[in-house]
Amino acid sequence: MKILVCISNVPDTTTKVKFVDGNTKLDVNGIQWVINPWDELSLTRALELKDDASTGVKSVTVAHVGLATSEPTIRKALAIGADEAIRVNADPTDAYNVAAQLAEVVKKEQFDIIMCGIESSDFNSSAVGSMLAEFLGMPSVSAVSSLKIENGAAVITREIDGGKEIVTVPAPFVSIVQKGIAKEPRIAAMRGIMMARTKVIKLYEPVAIDALTETAKFEMPVPRAACKFVDAENPKQLIELLQAETKLI
């Protein structure tokens, strides 16, 4: 059984973003790039499945759509334990384009389970995983918080409004992963870092796919009014203020 984990390269979550060129482009100066947090959790779970001999998972590959500048992120995935890495040499334009590029990778290399994080922390569109499944005509399960392999079949827990469902789905399928799938992301050990340096990142040239969307500009959130402080000795005043000003109590 082979697993593919799709990874995105995003600014570290503590980055305060800024924009350039009339607020049309992200200012990449000083940004620390990381594996998208949900993709990192997917990778962690994929590696756990491979570590467990009873699952029959033989290899974990990561795939990424991006320019050469994102190679450090791919190397990190290799250092954590991915066996192989693929980079589609394209500047990602929108989710549709990224999913279409990944679909071409999957068509060339066969995988049984494809894992994607539920969203990327930069565009927050929750789109690539489900789009990829539709491009491939594969079933997909979203909001996955647990993925096990029992007797060669995937048993998945997905979050629904107000609860959970246990579902099964035949391979190949796309699993769109959220929090809960793995506890903590793995930290690369020195041996992994050394081995990652020698691993080859397979390069695919992109197919011609038009983006369906275009980001016209970015805006910063509207600043909130300054905080009104209430004396800790008189908390009742807070409730009175909320009642008078917000009308919600």
Add this chain to the structure above:
Amino acid sequence: MSVLVYTENWDGKFKKSSFELVSYASKVAEMMGTSAVAVSIGNVDEAELKQLGNYGAQKVISVNQDNLKTLDSQAYTSAIASVAEKIGAKVIVVANNNSGKSIAPRLSVKLKAALGAGVSKLPISTSPFTVYKRAFSGGAYADVVLKTDVKIITLAQNSFDLIETANNVAIEKMDVNVDAPRTQVKEVQKQSGKLLLTDAEIVVSGGRGMKSPDNWAPIVELANLLGGATACSRPVSDEGWRPHDEHTGQTGKIIAPNLYFAVGISGATQHIAGVSSSKYIVAINNDKGAPIFEVAQYGIVGDAQKVLPQLVAAVKEIKGK
């Protein structure tokens, strides 16, 4: 031409979020000089379907087939795409919740229609069709142009008010060709009697400053008194003090209640990313320099253990309990 809105039901009933979605779709339809049509999948009775008319749907299409009994994103996508094609929908509106997120991107590929995901207000313009959406986990917003003839929008929860209107809605039953579902639901585990965090208008959330899970009673009491839900920060759920489904933050639940109480939460960037769309934020923390005070409109610098019981008492007094 029309605006199609997919209205999800829970055991045959619509929640307020479905009505928000219809209100939004009918406003989009108005901007485009057309009408809103709702599609409902599953077993929903006529009286319930008619309610969608009260929020602006001019027609409701009810699809109730055996192969759509449980959510299979591929099957649901093919059903909604069939309806959209039959009625010539130009815009399809879907909720930005777990099921919506599993359907809308598939619809985008199936119909080669641009997707504006996590949109939080009406389109900025319809020509070019431009939507406003959250980006960088709330650190910024983006104006995104949807360049295709047919467009898909997922609407962020709690971002649009209900608009009630009197409408004598027509209900049409429709059978559509559906891709055979391949996911099988083996078991459903539902929590009963607990207000959903994503539905709640008031949320009371506790962080590490609560010191111990044994100190949670006043958080729960305040939430109950206000008719709200309880939540927590990531360290609290990681420590197992509270269940994971209460974790609000970037990798947990992203919520937008009207009123959010952050109690003993310092306000790490990741936490703020999950709650920054709240209308009002109240922070109670003993550290005056905690970043949560930068996003809160109301604050108390003090010990949560002392402050909370007094807040509970004040609410009881006001509510006459």
